[in-house]
Amino acid sequence: MNENIPLLSIRNLSTHFFVEEGVVKAVEDVSFDVAEGKTLAVVGESGCGKSVTALSVMGLVPESAGRVVDGQILFRGDDLLKKTESQMRRIRGNEIAMIFQEPMTSLNPVFTIGNQIVEAVKLHQGIKGEHAWSHAVEMLRKVGIADPARRVREYPHQMSGGMRQRVMIAMALCCWPSLLIADEPTTALDVTIQAQILELLRELQKQQNMSVMMITHDLGVAAENADDVAVVYASNIVETASVAAIFEEPLHPYTQGLLRSMPRLGQKMERLESIGGSVPNPLHFPQGCKFHPRCPIGVSDQRCRTQQPQLREVAPGRCAACFHAKGYGD
């Protein structure tokens, strides 16, 4: 594989929902890369458009109201947005897999977990019957479930939340995808279980040399798991950098606020205490920089209130979208 082409490269992606009250710009002009074998954490408060970004990559934006209106999603250099539905079906679950936030509801209540794990293998690799079944047992063992030969015949309601998330991981990884999108995989879990699941993901990532796009609202999770971080605020990327750089010297005031308010691992957080106010409604974004009403500098700065800063390279390997970030220039 060419070392220089990132596995996934999102360019100027915009995804909008057309609802009665107007246009919800859930994702606006978002660009980032996920490198081969690396983990990118997408961090931001809830309602920032993280899940919609993930669904856009999967081609699963709810058709009833939403649409990707602009941009490119390059996977190994191919634009996924140009693929037909049946081509996308061959990619989903096979090359790009996804796990979701709610392990309690992401499994179909009427099927055994074995059946659900082998679904992807049956669909993509044509393995059937006994072979598929033993593959399911193998996957369960891999994700650390004791007594997999018995567990594989159980129903989701017979398992705890942590175990179900392990099952979801087994489901996602059974076709050896090269990219895993994990949308807040541990948000719904207890602290101790959270740490175990993250540990498991790290291990499996190493084994399968897979890339991970880890969506989280928790910088602590990003710090422990990611190589790079993209911070989103109100549908835009406001800063991208390596984990080390972000923690050492956050450039965007929003990232700084996030860092200051960083909860200890596992603490549930709906709104950031040290940043006043809340995420603006995507139907009525403020003029200028979307963060300015909550920003210590921006709230009184004429330029922040009227112009929107573009994401721009401010130092080698890192970008920020703030007029006052070091290295942003004029």
Place this chain on the structure above:
Amino acid sequence: MNEDNINSFQRSSLWHDAFRRLRRRKFAMVCFWIVAGYFALAVFVYIAESIDPTMSAINWKEQLGQGMEYQRPSLCSVKTIFGTNFLGQSTLISTLYGVKTALAVAFAASVISIMIGVPLGAAAGYFGGVVDDIVVWIYSTLSNIPWIILVMAFAVVLNDDKIMGGKLSGEPGVYLAIGLTSWVGICRLIRGEIIKRKESEYVLAAKAVGCSNSRIIFRHLLPNVFHIIIINFSLRFVSFIHMEVIISFLGLGDANKPSWGKMISAASSELTRGIWWEMTAATMAIFVLSLALNIFGDALRDCLDPKLRMER
């Protein structure tokens, strides 16, 4: 955790749980066995008829006594327990044969209405948009025509030798007429259930694994509403039996086989002459079956419907 326990208790293998509850309801179980008895009888008549239509136990044409005249109920022989009709044919055997007619028609009609209603409702609910508009338009139109007129129109057309070449007259005409006109209820129900479930996370997860739309409908969504189909089926069955009776009462059924509707129709004019047994036998057969089916169907719904299963 605690929350987990409650959750697993609630869902604990839907069917297993439902049957355990059902067994605790003695009255519902009695009704179940009554219904099962009716079905066994229907199957017996069906098999016996295909082996030998003149077998004495099911030979409703046989004339008892001498000549064509009524015989009052008498205990001299089993066949005359409920007397005979004006041709001297046993009322008991006709009534029992009517079980087969009624159940065969109701069963076939149920299958037809499920085969039409479930896929249409699922497609409408899942895809929405134009598909939904068309399906809703069709069933709104159908459901705005008074049911009895619709069924009669279908039955008349299907029975017409000139139109259908006579192939569909008799029993097939009756169940087709019922099945083709009564899928609206199940269609509407399934449409609503699918709309409720199609945004659920497990459907999204199935899409993320690469399932096609049809696979999601048939493998992931429909198994989740299967209990609703069963409940609807068990409650709808009664009305299908009633429809069969009405159609054959109106003379649109199979003219060559006994049925409850025909018996009632024939007996109604004789009632004033004091010939009560034919009417009584047929109505009792209908009454007992309907009652048992209704009570059992209600119990089944109570046991299967998660919303009603709140007694922790």
